[in-house]
Structures are given as structure tokens and as C-alpha cells.
Amino acid sequence: MEVAQQAISEATVQSVESPAKEITGSAALLEALIIEGVTTIFGYPGGAIMPIYDALYDYSEQLQHILVRHEQGGIHAAQGFARTSGKVGVVFATSGPGATNLVTGLADAQIDSTPLVCITGQVFAHLLGTDAFQETDVINITTPVTKWNYQVTDATELPEVIAKAFYIARSGRPGPVLIDITKNAQIQKFKFKGYTPCNHIRSYRPKPIVRPQFIQQAAELINAAKKPFILFGQGVILGGAEKEFAAFVEKSGIPAAWTVLGAGAIPTSHPLNVGMLGMHGNYGPNVLTNSCDVLIAIGMRFDDRVTGRLDKYAKQAKVIHLDIDPAEIDKNVKTTVPVWGDCKETLPLLTAAIEEKTHPEWLQLFREHTKQEFDLVIEQELNPTTDEMTMGEVIKQLNELTKGEAVIVTDVGQHQMVACRYAQFNNTRSNVTSGGLGTMGFALPAAIGAKFGTPEKEVVAIIGDGGFQMTLQELGTVMQENTDIKIIILNNRFLGMVRQWQELFNERRYSFVDMKSPDFVQLAAAYGISGKSISDRKDLPSTLQEMLAHKGAYLLEVIVTRENNVFPMVPQGCSVSEIRLK
Amino acid sequence: MEHQEGKQEFNITVYTENQVGLLNRIAIIFTRRKINIDSLNTSPSEVGSVHRFNIVITETEDVVRKLCRQIEKQVEVLKVYYHTNEDVIWQELALYKLSTDVIAEKVSVERLLRENGARTVAIRKDYTVFETTGHREETDNLLSILQPYGLIEFVRSARVAIIKDSEGFNAKLREFERLEPGEEVIENEFLNEGDQVFTM
Numbered sequence: 001m002e003v004a005q006q007a008i009s010e011a012t013v014q015s016v017e018s019p020a021k022e023i024t025g026s027a028a029l030l031e032a033l034i035i036e037g038v039t040t041i042f043g044y045p046g047g048a049i050m051p052i053y054d055a056l057y058d059y060s061e062q063l064q065h066i067l068v069r070h071e072q073g074g075i076h077a078a079q080g081f082a083r084t085s086g087k088v089g090v091v092f093a094t095s096g097p098g099a100t101n102l103v104t105g106l107a108d109a110q111i112d113s114t115p116l117v118c119i120t121g122q123v124f125a126h127l128l129g130t131d132a133f134q135e136t137d138v139i140n141i142t143t144p145v146t147k148w149n150y151q152v153t154d155a156t157e158l159p160e161v162i163a164k165a166f167y168i169a170r171s172g173r174p175g176p177v178l179i180d181i182t183k184n185a186q187i188q189k190f191k192f193k194g195y196t197p198c199n200h201i202r203s204y205r206p207k208p209i210v211r212p213q214f215i216q217q218a219a220e221l222i223n224a225a226k227k228p229f230i231l232f233g234q235g236v237i238l239g240g241a242e243k244e245f246a247a248f249v250e251k252s253g254i255p256a257a258w259t260v261l262g263a264g265a266i267p268t269s270h271p272l273n274v275g276m277l278g279m280h281g282n283y284g285p286n287v288l289t290n291s292c293d294v295l296i297a298i299g300m301r302f303d304d305r306v307t308g309r310l311d312k313y314a315k316q317a318k319v320i321h322l323d324i325d326p327a328e329i330d331k332n333v334k335t336t337v338p339v340w341g342d343c344k345e346t347l348p349l350l351t352a353a354i355e356e357k358t359h360p361e362w363l364q365l366f367r368e369h370t371k372q373e374f375d376l377v378i379e380q381e382l383n384p385t386t387d388e389m390t391m392g393e394v395i396k397q398l399n400e401l402t403k404g405e406a407v408i409v410t411d412v413g414q415h416q417m418v419a420c421r422y423a424q425f426n427n428t429r430s431n432v433t434s435g436g437l438g439t440m441g442f443a444l445p446a447a448i449g450a451k452f453g454t455p456e457k458e459v460v461a462i463i464g465d466g467g468f469q470m471t472l473q474e475l476g477t478v479m480q481e482n483t484d485i486k487i488i489i490l491n492n493r494f495l496g497m498v499r500q501w502q503e504l505f506n507e508r509r510y511s512f513v514d515m516k517s518p519d520f521v522q523l524a525a526a527y528g529i530s531g532k533s534i535s536d537r538k539d540l541p542s543t544l545q546e547m548l549a550h551k552g553a554y555l556l557e558v559i560v561t562r563e564n565n566v567f568p569m570v571p572q573g574c575s576v577s578e579i580r581l582k
Numbered sequence: 583m584e585h586q587e588g589k590q591e592f593n594i595t596v597y598t599e600n601q602v603g604l605l606n607r608i609a610i611i612f613t614r615r616k617i618n619i620d621s622l623n624t625s626p627s628e629v630g631s632v633h634r635f636n637i638v639i640t641e642t643e644d645v646v647r648k649l650c651r652q653i654e655k656q657v658e659v660l661k662v663y664y665h666t667n668e669d670v671i672w673q674e675l676a677l678y679k680l681s682t683d684v685i686a687e688k689v690s691v692e693r694l695l696r697e698n699g700a701r702t703v704a705i706r707k708d709y710t711v712f713e714t715t716g717h718r719e720e721t722d723n724l725l726s727i728l729q730p731y732g733l734i735e736f737v738r739s740a741r742v743a744i745i746k747d748s749e750g751f752n753a754k755l756r757e758f759e760r761l762e763p764g765e766e767v768i769e770n771e772f773l774n775e776g777d778q779v780f781t782m
Contacts, residue, residue, distance in 0.1 A: 139603055144610050148657045149603070168657055202758040203599050203660045327651035 025155030026055035026186045028195075029119065032162040034062050035195045038090050040081060040452050042066045042074040046094025048134055049121025051186035053092075066452065066481055069473040071098050073445035075105025076471070079114045080449030083432045084407055084457070086240070088169050089449065091118045096134030099141075099180070104439055106145040106176050111436030112261060113238060115174035117165045125153040125182040138180045147175030155188035159195050167198035172206025173325040174238055208326055208340035215346065217337045218320045219353035221294050227362045228254045229285075229292035231277060231306075234261035234435075235299015235323060241344040242266065242428045245298065248351045253358040255366050257285035259300050261435040264425035268404065274366045278306040279570045280417040283377075283579060284369030286570060289314050290577040291365075298322045299343050302332040303436065312575035322346050376581045377567045382422065388561035389537055391418040391490045397540050398460065398488075399424040401548055406458040407432060409450050411443035411467035414496035417566045419462045430457070441470030447485045448477055458486070458548065465491040465517045475527040478553045486547050487555040489520055492562050500565045524555035531555035591620070592646045593665045593672065593743045596635035597627060597751055599658040608635060608659070611652045617641060621674075623740035629751050632660065638741050660758055665745060672743035676721035677703070678712045678728050679735035685710050691731060698724045709734060 023031070029052060033041070041063055045053045056065060068074040071093040078089030093102055099120040109116050123132040139151050148168045152161055158181070165177040222228055230252075236245045246266050249256050255274040258265065266273055275282030277289075286308075289295070295317040300306070307313045310332060318336040321329055322343050329338045339346050381392030395418060398406075404424030409432040410416040416433055425431055432450050434442040447461035468489050478485060495513040502510050524531040530550060534543050540558070547554045570579045598604055605624065612619050620638040627634035639646070646664050654662040682705065685691050695701075700714040714724055721738055728736075 140606060143603065143607050144614065151602075201657065202755075204657045325655065327648075327655045329651075331648060331651075 021192050022189045023192045024051065024055060024186065025152075025158050025181065025188050025190070026052040027058075028155060028158045028190070028192050029162060029181070029186075030055055030059045030063060031192065032159055032195045033090065034059070036162070036166045036197065037087065038063065040064045040066065041090045041092055042068055042077040042081070042449060043092030044068055044071050044074055044094070044098060045092075046096075046098045046121065046134070048095035048123055048183050049092060049098070049119070049181075049186070051183060052119065052121065052181070065092075066448070066477065068445065068448075069476045070471065071101035072104055072441070073448075073471055073474040073477065075102045075109070075116070075118065076439075076442050076445035077449030077452070077474075077477075078116050078118075079105060079109055079112075079442075080409060080432050080446030080451075081453040082109075082114050082116060082449075083446070083453070084429050084450045084459075085453035086429065087453070088115045088117055088166055091116065092120075093118065094121045094134065095123055095138070096136045098134075099138040100136055102178070103141060103145060104437075106142055106178065108434050108437040108439045108442065109176040110145045110147065112434065113174050113234065114176065115169040116176040117162075117169050118176060118178040120178060120180045121186065122151065122180045122182045124184045126184070128153075128182070138178070142178050145176070146178050149178040149180070151180040151182070152185050153182045155185045155190045158185065159192070160198075163196060163198035164201060167201070168204065172204075207324060207342050207345075210339075210341040210345050210349065212349070214337055214339050215349045215353055218296075218339055218350055221318050221320060221337060222252060222254075222296065222350075222354050223357075225294035226359075227288075227292045228252070228294040228296060228359070229288060229317075230254050230256035230296045230298060231259070231289075231300055232256055232262045232265055232298045233259040233300025234265075235343055236262060236265040237299075237428050239299060239324065239342050239344045241299075241342075241347055244344055244347040244351070246270070248347050248354075251351050251356050252354050253356070253363075254296065255359070255363050257282070259303070259306055259435070260420050260433060261431075262300060263420055263423075263431040264428050267426050268424045269426070272363075274363075275370070276421055278303075279308070280421065280566050280568065281306075282370065282421070283373035283568050283581060284366040286568070286576040286579040287369055288366060290316065290575065292317050294318050294320065296320045296322070297333075298347070299324070301328050304332075307332060308570045308574055308576040308578075312577075322350075373568060373581065381418070386561060389535070389540065389558060390564055391415050391492075391560050392422050393537070394488065394490060394540065394544075394558050394560070395419055395422040395462070397544050401541075401544055402458060402460070406430065406460050407450050407454060409433065409443050409447040409459060409461040411461075411463040412438045412440045412497075413464045413467060414492070414500065414564075414566050415462055415464045415490040417497075418490075421566075429454070440464075440467040443467060444471050444487065445474045445477070447487070448474060448481070448483050451483050451485050459484075460486045460488060462488045462490060464496060465489055465493060465520075466495045466515055468520070469515075469517065472523070475524065475529060478529060479527040482552055484552050486550075487524075487553070488547075489555065489557045490560050491517065491520070491557055492560050492564065493517070494562055496564075497566070499563070503563070503565065504569075505571070520555060520557045529553045529555055531557070533557035533559065535559035588642045589640050591638060591640050591667050592643070593667065593670045593741070594635075594637040594639065594646070594650060594653070595663045595665070595743065595745060596637065596653055597629075597660040597662075598633045598635065599660070600631065600633045601658045604656070604658050605635075607656050608637075608653055611649060612637075612639065615645075615649070617645070617649070621741040623742050625742065627751060629755050632751060632755060636741055636743050661751070661754065663745060663748075665743075669747070670743040670745055672717070672741050673715045674718060674721055674741050675713065675715045675739040676724070677735075677737050678714075678724065678733060679709050680712070680728060680731055680733055682706065682708060682710045684731050688731060691728075694724075694727050698727065700724060
């Protein structure tokens with residue numbers, strides 16, 4: 001905000017010096033982006049956005065534009081950028097197919113609350129509705145998958161609309177915003193009177209008011225609880241409340257488990273971090289959800305993959321739900337005490353109101369469950385005795401080398417669950433994955449964006465052989481930008497998660513999951529990217545080391561065992577306490 | 583009008599900015615969940631710049647409450663209320679077109695109109711248009727009465743509803759316009775205290 005404020009005053013000064021400064025809509029858009037603190041844009045040009053690209057030619061020193069290979073790659077990259085940097089990701093795309101290619105990323109960002117501002121070009125306003133070349137009704141297509149969208153047909157609207165777009169994208173529960181700009185508005189010259197960021201829209205309440213009585217009620221429940229249990233999600237990270245959260249956990253002494261998107265909000269190694277929730281989460285957190293007496297949900301939304309069968313979910317427990325989005329309260333799980341508000345504000349109040357406690361016996365119960373899970377699942381996954389490698393041992397080796405400091409970007413499927421289960425996260429914003437939408441093809445472009453969002457960190461993309469082939473054209477972007485990302489393809493030569501379900505629930509009828517792949521190392525080589533493929537365990541540590549030591553992008557294919565299953569598993573339609581260890 | 587599984591008619595009142603595309607944004611909240619909108623009316627409200635939607639659906643209160651939260655989450659929506667039919671005064675308007683010859687010949691039609699509180703809004707050589715306002719049963723009743731007389735055209739408006747215990751939106755809007763609005767604006771409804779009229 002400080003940067004923005006400073007920039008505004010400069011802009012104001014500018015406009016005072018030249019009050020009648022006439023600029024095009026395109027230039028006004030780029031001026032606005034600069035004042036909003038945008039440094040990086042992911043995009044792909046085309047007919048209807050050409051005036052903006054023409055203006056961008058003059059702004060290349062202030063605005064870095066990353067030319068992707070497909071608009072879906074552009075938006076996933078912007079998501080990766082937003083997730084690691086905490087800033088708003090910006091995407092440019094043209095009208096028609098350019099805009100429709102954004103839809104998957106918008107849906108992903110919407111369900112995972114990722115702040116984005118997408119700018120799409122549109123045909124001239126007088127052509128709207130005429131089925132003009134590359135005309136699509138982008139506003140209506142994207143309405144269900146955006147937090148807000150708006151079509152600009154007159155350049156004079158642009159400064160205010162862009163200001164609203166950034167404010168809406170980043171405030172409250174963040175989300176994607178799409179601004180569709182007709183070509184005439186991009187060309188149109190108007191008197192640009194400077195740019196003022198938005199901080200209030202009368203119909204929009206990003207943060208509910210914190211109610212002291214609910215803080216008090218929540219504290220009373222927590223203080224009286226014998227077996228309290230914390231579930232935390234990405235809300236802690238989005239709210240920048242990691243410290244406040246750690247203080248709450250430590251004072252209360254309550255075991256805390258995370259959703260996939262909550263990973264990293266407190267370090268994996270934290271003594272009160274008891275593991276992952278959900279379908280492939282850890283044994284203790286799932287089973288003990290149905291034993292706790294007070295359930296404290298913080299910045300999470302009780303996704304069906306977390307709750308399993310709802311009518312058998314934590315029925316014995318009193319539920320305290322902290323969320324910034326009032327629509328989440330009571331949506332899936334009935335709340336006893338709703339704590340509306342930004343958890344950066346509510347958590348310190350709650351921490352102040354609770355007694356300092358420890359729950360050694362209760363915590364011990366989690367440890368006992370972990371022991372069982374270790375013996376039956378984890379040991380075989382991390383230290384296998386089979387000839388072929390497992391996904392888990394690759395993650396374990398990676399942990400040993402990166403020491404939990406790397407940003408781990410995952411795609412969707414078995415490798416994603418294995419990576420989330422076993423990767424070590426020391427830092428917040430170091431787990432980037434498609435949680436809600438489960439978008440295969442997310443990881444490679446998201447990793448590119450993640451690297452731009454946090455250039456000082458090691459970014460490792462872990463991808464399955466299936467998902468990689470959905471967006472592999474972004475290797476071209478890696479090549480062109482010399483993006484220093486490490487790509488690990490965990491190749492089991494199957495669409496593994498679907499195959500696992502077919503094995504367990506469809507009598508091993510392996511219907512269209514046997515996938516042939518190209519030679520990934522040669523493919524990378526075609527893009528000038530170094531790589532190696534290994535299938536022997538003894539090569540794993542040295543090759544991982546080689547990969548991490550390599551300057552620039554590197555692709556490592558690891559051939560892993562074909563028919564391995566991710567366990568534990570809560571089968572669909574079952575309660576979390578019916579979780580299977582095998 | 584009690585329906586199966588605890589479903590009943592609910593009147594949803596939505597105060598919004600007047601913005602292109604907002605109708606779609608609100609409508610898809612229902613269609614996404616495969617919920618039919620029985621009636622939808624958009625109109626100005628008691629406040630100049632604020633629009634008002636009246637939406638009628640037949641659902642359980644639990645579903646209606648969740649829908650209202652999703653509607654209120656939309657950036658350009660100021661406020662959402664839901665009420666049962668008992669909590670609102672509501673009307674629908676219906677127009678009926680008949681042949682003027684038939685009207686002239688059948689005196690009983692005139693009496694029926696009077697009994698049904700209808701009035702004539704247009705008389706032409708070939709047709710006459712009657713109008714009535716009231717609840718669904720009333721407009722339906724006149725429809726069935728006129729049907730035998732060769733009804734040419736019939737149309738009924740969406741429902742408009744006034745909330746019995748509302749104090750209007752003027753004072754609320756001033757709160758909304760403040761940077762730090764008071765609690766009144768962001769009411770906490772989920773505890774559903776004392777069967778108070780639901781507001782968000």
C-alpha cells in the first residue's frame with residue numbers, strides 16, 4: 001500500500017503539471033497497473049487486445065510481460081505468482097478463444113480464492129452481439145467463475161474500473177476479477193486525471209465486523225474443552241495471520257491439522273501440527289475428528305474431500321468457525337459459535353481470551369494414530385523394500401536436500417496427495433497446488449508464475465505423467481524466459497488416481513487410464529532444457545542433487561512403481577473415521 | 583402454502599446497485615443449484631440509485647438462507663432479506679383480453695368482474711382488456727371464470743412485495759456509504775435469534 005500511496009502522489013503531481021494530458025485507454029490501463037504495484041504480466045496477444053500490446057511496447061521497462069504458450073498457462077502462471085508473492089496476479093488475453101481459454105484458471109482461482117485481475121480484449125463496442133470475428137460473450141461465460149467482472153466500452157471508465165478490480169480481487173476473501181475492454185475503448189483518447197486506488201465500495205463488505213460476544217463464547221468453549229481440535233485452511237495464509245495463528249495454537253496447546261491449501265501456514269515440524277485432513281490425509285486427524293469435543297475451524301470451508309460423509313462428521317463436537325466469508329458459516333457444517341471476520345483480527349482476540357493449556361493425553365492419541373499409520377503406510381512409502389521406486393521416497397529425498405525451504409508446486413492426482421502428505425514446508429506460501437478445482441495441467445505454468453513471484457526461492461514442480469502432458473507447451477515459456485524451475489515428473493505410466501479408484505471400486509476395470517508418454521528428457525532437450533530420467537533407486541539422491549545444483553531449468557523424470565495406491569483413504573460416501581489404511 | 587419436505591414460498595428482497603449483468607449474476611445462484619425461480623421482479627426502490635429485486639422461490643428455509651448469503655456475497659448487492667408470505671404484503675397484476683362482442687352480450691361477465699375487483703383498462707371495437715391485482719388465487723380465479731368466454735390473451739406480472747416490518751432502506755444506505763459502517767449494516771443472522779425476521 002505504501003508503494004501505491006507514493007505512486008498516487010506522483011501521479012497526482014503529474015496530472016497537476018499537465019492537467020489536460022490526453023492518453024489512450026490502453027495507456028491509462030498500464031498507468032493504473034503500475035500504480036497498483038504490478039510488475040509482472042502473463043499474457044498472450046491477439047487481434048482485439050492489440051492496442052494494449054502496442055502501448056505495452058512503451059512500458060516494457062516498468063512492466064515485465066511473460067509471453068506464455070496458451071492462455072490457460074498464462075492464468076495458471078498468474079495464480080502461481082499470486083500464491084507465492086501474495087500480490088494480485090495479472091493476465092492479458094485477447095477476445096474469443098483467448099478469453100475462453102482463461103475459464104479453467106478462473107474457476108480454479110475462484111474456488112481457491114486466488115487474487116487475479118484478468119484483462120481481456122473485446123471486439124469494438126458497435127460490433128457487440130453481431131457474431132463478429134473472435135467475439136464471445138465473455139462477461140456471461142465468466143460470471144459464475146469470477147468474484148466480479150465488468151465490460152468497459154468507454155475509456156473514461158477505465159481508471160475507476162481498474163481501481164475497483166484490484167480492490168475487489170485482493171480484499172476480503174480474495175478472488176479473480178475479469179475486465180473485458182472493447183477495442184474502441186483501448187484506442188480512445190481521453191483526459192487522464194490520474195489514478196486513485198479504491199478502498200471502499202458501498203455495496204461491498206470485504207470484512208465482517210468482529211463481534212466480541214462470539215470471541216467470548218468461543219473462548220469459553222475452548223477453555224472448557226477436554227479434546228479440542230483445530231482445522232486450518234488457506235484463510236490463515238490469505239489473511240497473513242501465520243504468526244497470530246501460531247500464537248493461538250501454542251497458547252491453547254491444541255493439536256492442529258491442515259487442509260491441502262493450509263499446508264505451510266505453520267511449519268510441518270511444529271509439535272502441534274498433527275498432519276493433513278481429508279480423503280488422503282493422515283489417520284489421526286481424520287479418525288479423531290469424530291472424537292473431539294470442540295472443533296475449531298479456521299479459514300477453511302469444510303470441502304467434501306475434507307469432511308467425507310457430512311451426516312457422520314463431527315456430530316459429537318461443538319463447532320467454532322472462524323471465516324471472513326459469512327456465506328461459509330453453516331454452509332456445510334452447522335456452527336455452534338461463528339466467529340466472523342479476518343482471522344488476523346479475530347485470532348489475537350481469541351488468543352487473549354483463552355487460558356494457556358496443554359493437552360498431553362489428547363495429543364498422545366494423535367501420536368498413537370500416527371504410529372499405526374507409520375507402520376502400515378508411511379514406512380512402506382518412504383522406505384520401500386520393493387525394487388521399483390515409490391513417489392513418497394522421491395519426496396523424502398527432496399526434503400533432505402531442500403530442508404523444507406523450497407516452494408513445492410504440484411499438479412493433480414496421486415503425486416499431489418503424496419507430495420502434500422510427505423513434503424516438508426518450513427514456510428508459508430510454499431505449497432502451490434490446485435485444491436478445490438483439481439486442475440490437471442496446473443503445475444507447470446503455476447511453477448513458472450511461482451518463480452516470478454518468489455525468485456529467491458527454489459521452485460520445484462512435482463507433476464504426474466498425465467497432467468504434464470496437458471500443459472507441456474509451457475516448456476516454451478521456460479525456455480524463452482530462462483525460468484529456473486525444477487520439474488520432477490513422477491511417471492507411473494498410468495492416470496494413477498483414476499486407476500486407484502478403478503482398482504478399489506470398479507473391480508480393476510482399468511478403463512482408459514493406461515497412458516503412453518513421449519520421451520520427456522528428449523522433449524525437454526528440444527526446448528533446450530537439461531534433464532534426466534531415472535528408474536533405479538541408487539541414482540535418486542545424486543540426480544536430485546544434480547538437479548538442484550543445476551543453474552536454470554531442469555526436468556527429472558522418475559519412473560515409479562505402476563500400481564501403487566495412496567493411503568490412507570476415506571472412500572467416497574464414508575465417514576472420516578472409516579478411513580482405510582489399506 | 584405448505585409444500586412437501588418443509589418447502590414453502592419465500593419472498594427474497596434484494597437491494598442492489600443498478601448494474602448491467604447483475605441480473606445474471608443473481609439468477610445463476612439459483613440455476614446452479616437447479617432451483618426454479620417462481621417469480622422475479624426488478625424495479626427501483628425507495629432509494630433513488632438503488633434497485634430492488636423481488637424473487638419468489640419454493641424451498642426450505644435452510645436452503646433459502648444459504649442462497650441469500652450467496653446473493654449478498656455478490657459485490658454489487660447491498661442487502662438481502664427473506665420472508666415468508668405472512669411477513670409481506672404482496673400483489674400480482676393480471677391482464678385479460680376478451681372480445682368486446684362477447685362482453686356486450688353477456689351481462690354476467692360485467693357482474694363477475696365487479697365481484698372480482700377487476701377494472702376495464704381498454705375498450706376497443708374488437709376487444710376489451712380487464713385488469714386485476716391480488717394474490718395468485720384471485721387472479722387465477724378470474725382466469726378460470728373468463729376462460730369460458732373465449733379469453734384471447736392472459737398475462738400475469740411478477741410478484742411485488744412490501745416487507746411488513748421494514749423501515750426502508752434510506753437510513754441503511756447512509757450507513758453503507760460510510761467507510762466504517764455500524765453493526766446494523768452487517769447484521770449477524772446465523773444465530774437466528776428468537777425467530778426474528780431474517781436479515782443478513
